[in-house]
Structures are given as structure tokens and as C-alpha cells.
Amino acid sequence: MNGVIVWLHGDSLSPTDPALLANPGAPAIFIFDEPFLAAAQLSFKRLFFLYECALEAIAGRNGSIRRGVVVDEVRAFAAEHQASTVHVTDSVAPRFQQYVAELQTTGLQVVIHHPPTFVSWRGEPPRRFSAFWRRVAEEALRPGSTGPELPSEEVE
Amino acid sequence: MQLRTDLQTREEQAAYLAEALAGLFEGAAQPSPIRGGRRAALRRLRAFNVQHYARTRNDVVQRGVSLLSPYIRHGVLTLAEVRDSILSRFGHTPDTEKFVNELAWRAFWQLVYAHLGDRIHQDIEPAKYRTRVPRRLLPPEVMSATTGLVCIDESLRELYTTGYMHNHARMWVAAYLQHWLGVDWREGADLFYRHLLDGDPASNSLSWQWVGSTFSHKPYIFNRQNVERFSAGTYCARCPLAHNGSCPFDDSYENLAWRLFGVSLAELEGRR
Ligand SMILES: Cc1cc2nc3c(=O)[nH]c(=O)nc-3n(C[C@H](O)[C@H](O)[C@H](O)COP(=O)(O)OP(=O)(O)OC[C@H]3O[C@@H](n4cnc5c(N)ncnc54)[C@H](O)[C@@H]3O)c2cc1C
Numbered sequence: 001m002n003g004v005i006v007w008l009h010g011d012s013l014s015p016t017d018p019a020l021l022a023n024p025g026a027p028a029i030f031i032f033d034e035p036f037l038a039a040a041q042l043s044f045k046r047l048f049f050l051y052e053c054a055l056e057a058i059a060g061r062n063g064s065i066r067r068g069v070v071v072d073e074v075r076a077f078a079a080e081h082q083a084s085t086v087h088v089t090d091s092v093a094p095r096f097q098q099y100v101a102e103l104q105t106t107g108l109q110v111v112i113h114h115p116p117t118f119v120s121w122r123g124e125p126p127r128r129f130s131a132f133w134r135r136v137a138e139e140a141l142r143p144g145s146t147g148p149e150l151p152s153e154e155v156e
Numbered sequence: 157m158q159l160r161t162d163l164q165t166r167e168e169q170a171a172y173l174a175e176a177l178a179g180l181f182e183g184a185a186q187p188s189p190i191r192g193g194r195r196a197a198l199r200r201l202r203a204f205n206v207q208h209y210a211r212t213r214n215d216v217v218q219r220g221v222s223l224l225s226p227y228i229r230h231g232v233l234t235l236a237e238v239r240d241s242i243l244s245r246f247g248h249t250p251d252t253e254k255f256v257n258e259l260a261w262r263a264f265w266q267l268v269y270a271h272l273g274d275r276i277h278q279d280i281e282p283a284k285y286r287t288r289v290p291r292r293l294l295p296p297e298v299m300s301a302t303t304g305l306v307c308i309d310e311s312l313r314e315l316y317t318t319g320y321m322h323n324h325a326r327m328w329v330a331a332y333l334q335h336w337l338g339v340d341w342r343e344g345a346d347l348f349y350r351h352l353l354d355g356d357p358a359s360n361s362l363s364w365q366w367v368g369s370t371f372s373h374k375p376y377i378f379n380r381q382n383v384e385r386f387s388a389g390t391y392c393a394r395c396p397l398a399h400n401g402s403c404p405f406d407d408s409y410e411n412l413a414w415r416l417f418g419v420s421l422a423e424l425e426g427r428r
Contacts, residue, residue: 012231014194032159037180043351044174044181045188045319051173052192053232055161065159067177089231092270093357118235118263125267128372132264133257140239140260141253147241148233150202151195 003083005029007074009096012089013053016148018113019087020057026087027062029077030054031070036095071102078108085109116144166191182350188319190226190353197227201238206246210254216311216322217388222255223320225354228262235259262359269358276361277342279370285417285424287375289338294347298333305403306395307383308332319353324386330367331376335416336404341368374425377416380406 006019006028013030014020020028032047054065062081066073074086086103090096090112100110119136126132133140159176163169166187174185190196204222212220227233239256246252269276297303301312311325321329326348333339341364348364349355365371380403384392392398398406405412413421422428 010230014197014230014232016194017231032177032180034180037177041180041182041350042355043183043316043319044170044177044185045351046353046355047177047181048170048173048187049190049192049226049319049353050230051159051169052196053194053230055169056193056195058161063161065161067157067159067180092266094273115231115234116236118239118259121263121267124271125264129261129264132267133260136260136263137257140256140263141243141248143240143243144236145240146244147239148198148201148237150241151198 002085003078003081004085004087005074005078005081005083007031007077007086007088008054008057009070009088009091010050011091011093011096012115013050013057015057015059017057017089018115019089019111022113023087025061027064027077027081027083028058029064029066029074030058031073032065032067033070034068070099071106074099074103075106075108085111087111087113089113089115183316186317188317188353190223190318190320192226192230192232194232197224197232200224200227201233201241204242206242206251206255207249209251213254213258214324215386215388216325217386217390219322221322226319228259229354229356229359235263262356265356265358265362268362276358276365277345280365281370284369284372284374284426285419287335287338287416288418289336289416291340292338294333294339294343295337298337298339298347304397305332305405306398307387307391307405310391315348315351319351321348321352326363327367327376328378328383330364331378332404334364334368335375335377341365341370375417377409377412377424378405379409379412 004023004026006023006026008017008028008030064077078086086108103110119139121136160172163172170185170187200223209220212218224238239259242252242255301309301316303309308329311321311329315321330344333344334341345361345364349360362371367376369375383405397403410421413419413424417424
């Protein structure tokens with residue numbers, strides 16, 4: 001039981017997800033959150049967009065897209081792959097924090113990855129955007145790289 | 157339940173997903189013309205020309221905007237990647253700086269969400285002014301995009317068919333629903349959230365609160381002149397209500413402040 005799986009969620013649904021990049025060979029799972037979606041009744045367009053994102057995120061690996069209770073499905077997937085560790089990318093959503101806590105109580109180790117920062121602000125923000133912008137503008141306007149490689153025109 | 161990942165065409169995938177996710181969505185099983193995935197995101201990023209962004213971003217017809225929000229919202233592109241790509245290709249100009257400033261709005265709302273959690277779905281501050289219009293539930297003509305107001309109906313129709321709405325149109329619709337119709341912002345936010353491909357708890361709820369003044373200094377309002385100016389006159393030209401004198405937006409800001417909130421514009425804007 002020392003394998004690793006990657007759990008993808010709707011806040012980081014990309015082949016460049018940091019948890020995926022850190023674990024090139026690991027199986028990956030995305031779950032349509034059944035109780036949440038049954039209550040939210042989003043439009044099909046949204047769910048299809050997520051499906052397209054998920055398909056591309058797991059392409060070329062041992063990947064799985066499921067419908068169910070997120071924590072149960074992650075646990076089952078981990079068991080299928082003899083994994084005791086789940087890698088996932090951080091999210092500020094309270095539901096995400098809750099699922100991580102639930103996974104931990106079931107004995108799985110959860111390793112949280114972080115996307116590249118836009119600005120390094122931590123903690124309580126000011127009440128108004130203008131005050132925030134004044135304090136972060138300089139950093140926000142400083143590029144950290146040249147950005148992702150873009151496809152050439154012919155690819156289309 | 158395990159979903160298939162081997163279907164090739166979009167049509168096959170959509171038909172399959174509609175069955176696999178039965179019970180979990182509302183309305184027709186029609187995908188958006190906007191494609192998901194990293195490849196589509198990078199194509200969009202490459203296609204976006206930020207020149208003239210500052211001047212054209214508010215125009216709902218010219219649309220000098222990036223259309224990147226669905227990808228950014230789902231982490232298919234990060235704010236840092238988008239910023240880096242734009243600054244390295246277009247340099248530091250008033251347009252690129254305005255664009256990065258808009259990216260920062262998302263970063264700001266995310267930080268507020270990280271701090272307040274689900275409390276973002278309740279009034280964060282008391283409303284500075286509340287509309288005098290009586291409270292009502294979301295009317296059916298909003299759900300069917302048949303209010304008769306072309307600026308509102310076109311915006312809603314785009315939302316329902318593509319899952320996108322221009323930022324300025326979002327502001328109009330959110331202000332119309334709250335201040336003119338008396339709909340609770342949570343109901344409007346819920347409607348947007350169900351349809352927007354970029355639907356995000358933080359950006360959505362906090363923007364609605366910004367329009368309503370429970371997370372800003374004053375309620376946001378607009379008038380017909382604003383619609384004319386930022387739609388190159390096209391909406392009003394086609395709008396029957398604009399020609400028979402019953403456009404609810406056809407007034408000065410001063411009069412609208414009195415009509416909607418019972419105060420002067422100076423009071424509404426916190427200048428008195
Ligand atoms: C009532 C209302 C509800 C909204 N709900 C959402 C939502 O659910 N999700 C969402 O991403 N945005 C929301 N917005 C903000 C904004 O309308 C969209 O981000 C923008 O229209 C997306 O189009 P674009 O990518 O072409 O924008 P561009 O002008 O090209 O901006 C580039 C990126 O910056 C970010 N951005 C720009 N403006 C804002 C803003 N005001 N707030 C937050 N981020 C911004 C987005 O990530 C956007 O993709 C809402 C605005 C209003 C008024």
C-alpha cells in the first residue's frame with residue numbers, strides 16, 4: 001500500500017495540474033460530485049465543459065472519470081491502485097477543505113500542491129479592491145516567466 | 157459509477173454524458189460552443205489580442221475581452237500563466253496593465269472567499285441603500301429571456317445558449333434584477349451560477365454583492381445612455397420599449413436615484 005493517486009477537481013482540471021505534473025505516472029481520478037450536483041442542478045453546458053476538461057487532463061494516463069460521492073470514490077480508487085497517498089491541488093472552496101479532512105480521517109495521506117502564485121498575498125485581504133490593488137500592483141505586473149508555449153496557427 | 161472516456165466526437169460525448177449524468181443537470185443536453193480543455197484554452201489565449209483592451213473591454217458588441225474566464229475558473233489556465241503570456245508578448249502598455257488589473261479582481265475575490273468561506277453567500281455588509289421596489293421572486297420572463305428589453309434579453313439568451321455573458325451585460329442584468337425588479341441577489345446569483353461556464357462561488361456572489369452594495373460603497377445603477385454607448389446603439393435601435401417611452405432605464409442618474417432608492421444621486425454615491 002505505498003502507491004500514489006492524483007485526485008483532480010473542478011478548480012484545477014488541466015493536464016498541467018501541479019499534482020499531476022508532480023506524479024507523471026500516477027493514476028488520476030475526477031469525480032462528478034453527485035450529491036452536490038443533484039442539489040445544484042447546473043446546466044448541461046457546465047457539466048459538459050468539465051467533462052471535456054477532465055478528458056484532456058487524464059489523456060494518456062491511467063485515468064478515471066466517475067459519478068458518485070467524492071470521498072468514497074477517491075478511497076475506492078486508491079484501494080484499486082494499492083495507494084495510501086492522494087496528491088491534489090489546493091482550492092479555497094470550503095467543500096474541498098472538508099473532503100480533504102474526511103479523506104485524512106479514513107487514514108489516507110493527502111499531499112496538497114499549489115498552483116504558481118499570481119501575487120504572494122496571504123491572509124485577510126482588505127475590504128475593497130482598490131486597496132488590494134494598490135498593495136499588489138507592482139508584484140502583479142511582474143511576469144514570472146514567458147508563459148505557456150502556445151500552439152502554432154496550423155494546429156487548428 | 158465509472159464514465160466512458162473513449163468516445164471521439166463531441167456529439168457522441170454529449171449524448172453519452174446526458175445519460176450518464178441524468179438527474180444531475182437542468183434543461184437541454186446541449187453543449188456550449190465554447191470547448192473545454194487545455195488545447196482550446198491555449199488557442200483562445202493565442203487568439204486574444206489585448207491591444208485596445210482598455211478602450212473596448214466595456215463594449216458588449218466590440219468585445220475586446222479575452223473570453224478566458226471558463227478556463228481560468230477551472231484552473232485550465234492559471235492567472236500567473238495568463239499574465240506572463242500577455243506581458244511577454246505585448247509588453248507593458250496601458251492595455252496590458254488594465255488587463256492584469258482585471259485578472260487581479262479574480263485573485264481578490266478568491267482571497268475574500270478563502271477568508272470568509274461560505275459567508276460570501278450572505279450579505280457581507282449592510283446594504284448602503286435598498287431599492288424601494290417590493291421584493292419578488294425571479295420572474296418567469298427572466299428565466300425565458302422574454303422581458304421585452306432587448307439589452308436584458310440578448311444578454312440572458314447568450315447566457316442560456318453559450319454559458320457566457322459579457323461583464324458589462326452581467327452588471328446590467330444584476331442591477332436590473334436587484335434594483336428595478338426587487339429580486340434578492342442570491343436568486344440572481346444562483347441563476348448565473350447554474351449557467352455560466354465560468355460560474356465561480358467567489359467571483360459570482362461577490363460581484364452580485366458589489367452591484368447590490370453589500371460589498372461596496374454604493375449600489376451600481378446604469379441608464380439607457382450607458383446601454384446605447386456600450387452597445388453602439390444596436391440594442392436600443394431594436395427595442396420596442398425604447399421607442400414607446402416605456403424603457404425603465406431611460407432617465408438621468410439623478411432621477412433614477414430618486415425613483416429606485418428615494419435619495420439624491422449625491423446621497424446614493426456617498427457624497428453627502
Ligand atoms: C454579476 C456578475 C457576476 C459575475 N460572475 C462571475 C463568475 O461567476 N465567474 C467569473 O470568473 N467572473 C464573474 N464575473 C466577472 C466578469 O464578468 C467575468 O470574469 C468576465 O466577464 C469574463 O470574461 P473575459 O474572460 O472575457 O474577461 P476579460 O476582461 O478578458 O478578463 C480576463 C480575466 O480576468 C478575470 N476577471 C475580469 N474581470 C473580473 C471581475 N470583475 N471579477 C472577477 N474576475 C474578473 C477573469 O478571470 C477573466 O477571464 C461576474 C461579474 C458580474 C458583474
